[in-house]
Each structure stands twice: as structure tokens, then as C-alpha cells.
Amino acid sequence: MAKIYVVDREGTEHELEAxxxxxxxxxxxxxxxxxxxxxGGCCACATCHVYVEPEWFARLPEPEEEEQMMLDEAxxxxxxxxLSCQIKMxxxxxxxxxxxxxxx
Amino acid sequence: MASDLIRTDMxxxxxxxxxxxxxxxxxxxxxxxxxxDNLDKVGGQCAxxxxxxxxxxxxxxxxxMGQELVDRLMEQIRPFNPVFHLGQQAQRLERVEGxxxxxxSAGTRFESPVVVIAAGAGSFxxxxxxxxxxAAFEGRSLFYAxxxxxxxxxxxxxxxxxxxxxxxxxxxxxxxxxxIALVHRRDQFRAAPDSVAKMRALVERGEARFIQGQITGxxxxxxxxxxxxxxxxxxxxxxPCDTLLAFYGLKMELGPLADWGLELEGGxxxxxxxxxxxxxxxxxxxxxICTYPGKLKLILSGFHEGALMCQKAFKYCFPDKKLVFRxxxxxxxxHKRLGVA
Numbered sequence: 001m002a003k004i005y006v007v008d009r010e011g012t013e014h015e016l017e018a019x020x021x022x023x024x025x026x027x028x029x030x031x032x033x034x035x036x037x038x039x040g041g042c043c044a045c046a047t048c049h050v051y052v053e054p055e056w057f058a059r060l061p062e063p064e065e066e067e068q069m070m071l072d073e074a075x076x077x078x079x080x081x082x083l084s085c086q087i088k089m090x091x092x093x094x095x096x097x098x099x100x101x102x103x104x
Numbered sequence: 105m106a107s108d109l110i111r112t113d114m115x116x117x118x119x120x121x122x123x124x125x126x127x128x129x130x131x132x133x134x135x136x137x138x139x140x141d142n143l144d145k146v147g148g149q150c151a152x153x154x155x156x157x158x159x160x161x162x163x164x165x166x167x168x169m170g171q172e173l174v175d176r177l178m179e180q181i182r183p184f185n186p187v188f189h190l191g192q193q194a195q196r197l198e199r200v201e202g203x204x205x206x207x208x209s210a211g212t213r214f215e216s217p218v219v220v221i222a223a224g225a226g227s228f229x230x231x232x233x234x235x236x237x238x239a240a241f242e243g244r245s246l247f248y249a250x251x252x253x254x255x256x257x258x259x260x261x262x263x264x265x266x267x268x269x270x271x272x273x274x275x276x277x278x279x280x281x282x283x284i285a286l287v288h289r290r291d292q293f294r295a296a297p298d299s300v301a302k303m304r305a306l307v308e309r310g311e312a313r314f315i316q317g318q319i320t321g322x323x324x325x326x327x328x329x330x331x332x333x334x335x336x337x338x339x340x341x342x343x344p345c346d347t348l349l350a351f352y353g354l355k356m357e358l359g360p361l362a363d364w365g366l367e368l369e370g371g372x373x374x375x376x377x378x379x380x381x382x383x384x385x386x387x388x389x390x391x392x393i394c395t396y397p398g399k400l401k402l403i404l405s406g407f408h409e410g411a412l413m414c415q416k417a418f419k420y421c422f423p424d425k426k427l428v429f430r431x432x433x434x435x436x437x438x439h440k441r442l443g444v445a
Contacts, residue, residue, distance in 0.1 A: 038225060038356055040401075044153040047355070069294045072266045073353035075234050077289055077318060104234035104355075 002094040006050075008033060009100050018089045024050070024098065025085035035100060041085035043067055046074035048084045049101035056096045060087060075104050112138045112187075113421045114218045115206050117194040117361065120148020122391030122406030123222035124177040124186075129414040131184030132430075132438055135218075135421050140208055142227035142359075144191040147174035149224055152354065163404060173403075183443040193227050197364045197387070204386060217420040220413065221366075221373060221382075221389040222406070225356040233350050237322050245329035246322070246348045250277075258282050262332055262343060264319055265351035271295035273349055275302055278312055285313035285343065287334055315343060322348070369395050379416035380409045386420045388413045 002018040025048040036047035119141035155171035192210035230248035263274040266288040306312040321333035367383040372395035391406035439445040
């Protein structure tokens, strides 16, 4: 099974089994890691904000304008910031590494 | 600000879709309702987070926009004359002589045999700057809302954010301010294009500044801001100002009801599945805020929970009356209540 690696806010890395077709947010949430995802994945908040490892960031499809607008409500947005509900797990993303952004 | 006590059958905390539909079910059984919401509008998440996004799982409505669902519910409950108390948060709940007394942040006071918590993921509150030093400035030189526009006259203001609140206040305060700047992480804005055009015109005329970047620190003493540190694409700068207005949207939090003595589990309120009653008699919880084995956070589940809740709520409101189960299709009594008789 495909895997993703998630670094939590304490710096601990978790290896998670990744169901293809699920969003990264869903994989992280179902694994019980602390991701708020208040709107449930409809790109209407910014509480599933993650930082994607640069090498993986470049391989992701470009974010839609809607995602950029919601990122405006996040804090400490970096060049590698994404909303994890908008990244769909595919075989190509097997091994992707992300870090949970600070909560606020 | 103590006001007269409002006596009613049911006080509903939260005017989202589930709270609104509870008015309908309560109304059919002859109970009248007052609703409280911290937002300044009804509809909860449907209206605030996704008004123009489609919902496909409302029975018999193949597709419905978030705001449309709210509008339709408002139409459906109109016969029952619900009273709304918006822009205030349910703050305190006390037991007084066998009834519940609830007080809001605006000082509105209610007394009722039944309180229904339909608060979704909690109340919407402004998202605060997650900087450790921010709390020391809050209320004196850092604000997340504007109460009195005049209080900002002659100040040197920095407004943060790219949405309508940020742009609207930027434009409203610009004529009063000694100087004013807007900071936003991109040179694109969610706000209405008209407001953005007005902001750009002010910047072009040199009457205001726009800084592209993100706030990374606050500097000042004794709660008085002196400068804000901003990371811009070309490096870190210090922007001198004495007032920061930050508009980073709203977030949801449980708020004061976490201290009402309710039995909680993972930030949700535990209820039984017969009446959706909490551990406090006469206090019910329905919709996303409640939890029980098998709970699904669906609007339709919240509707169901509201209907069952009303059966037990009726007993608290009318202990001497017998409740007879009737259908809206055939009951002339219900037709009268619905105003269709």
C-alpha cells in the first residue's frame, strides 16, 4: 500500500498507509492526527494547512485560485503551503512528506 | 446591561440548519423558540463557510446551495415566529427553581424549561494572531473587530487581511487615520473587486500603503504597539504603527458552553439516542455538536435528532398535557399551526 509521511507539530514523523483516491487531509484525519479540517474538505477554511517537502511540492498539480484564497486565511503561509484537502492521493505521490502547519 | 427576562418554551443555541429545523418540529408540538447565534446572520456554517457550494444529500432536494438551504428553512419555520438574537454568544447556564436561565454576551437573559444546543462545531469567533506576544497588545492596540470607528481617529493603523472585512475597514478608517497601511500575503484579494479598486486608487494617490507580506512579530511596550515586523518577498521590514487591526477570518470554538457541566467526549456533547438529551435534564444537544455511538455529522441526522428531541422537550414544557402523534398531511390542528388551515 502507498504511504505518506506526516510530521506533527511536536516534530514527530508518522508513517501512514494511504488509500488511493482519498485526500491527504482524509488520510491524516482518519489516522487520528490533529488536523482540524473544520469545513470537512470543501475548501472553505484553512484548517488543514500543511507544508509539503519542496521536492514533492513541485510534483503536485497547481492549486486552484479557490485554494489560494483560503490560504489567505492561514497563518505562516510558506512557498510550500497547501491545503491537504485539495491534494488527492495517487500512486505518484507514494512516499510524499508533509508537515502540519501551526494551529490558530 | 441586564435586560428583562425572556420567558419561552425552548432556547436554541445556534441558528444553523439543525437549530432552524428544530423550530419547525417544536412549533408543530406547540412550543415556541428563541434562538441565539454569535454570527450576525442565521444559517451557521451553511451561510458562513459555504453559502454558494452545493449540497446533494438533503432528502428530496437533489441539489441545494448552502444559502438556499438556509433560506428554505427560514421560509418553512416562518409560521412559528421564531425570535432571533444574533451577534451574541450564549455565555452562562444556571438552574433556577427547576428551569434553565441562560445569559448571552449581550446581556440578554432567558428562562425556559428546555435548552437545545445546536451549536455545530462551536461559535464562530475571529481568528487571532498566533504570536506569543499578541495577547499583551489585544484590546489596547491590537483588535480583531471594530466597535466604534471613531476610536481610531488620528491613529497610525495597519490593517491585516485580504477579505471583505479587511478591505472594508481599511477604506472606512482611511479618512480618519493619521496614516494607514494594508498588509496581505499576496497582491490578490478575496474582497469585492470594487473595494480592491478603491484601495488601489488610494495607494496610487499616496494616501495609503499596501505591503505584501506576512506579520511575524509585534514590537512595543505595556500593550502599546510601536511597530510590526513583516516578512516581505524582499526581506523582513519593520513597519511603524500604533494600531493593528487583524482580519484573518473566523474559526469555530466550543466557547463558554464547555463550562456548563455537560458531559463531553472529544469536544462533542454526549447524548442518549432516544431524546438526544445531555446529562443535564432538559438540556438537549442536536446536530454536529452531539455525539453517540454511530453518530454521523450530516445535516439530515441533525433534522432527525431535532424531531426526536421535541418529543421529550414537550414533556418538560407541558408536564400535564398528553402528546398525540400526528401527521402534517392530515391533522387540522397542525394545519392551523402551520397557517394553512
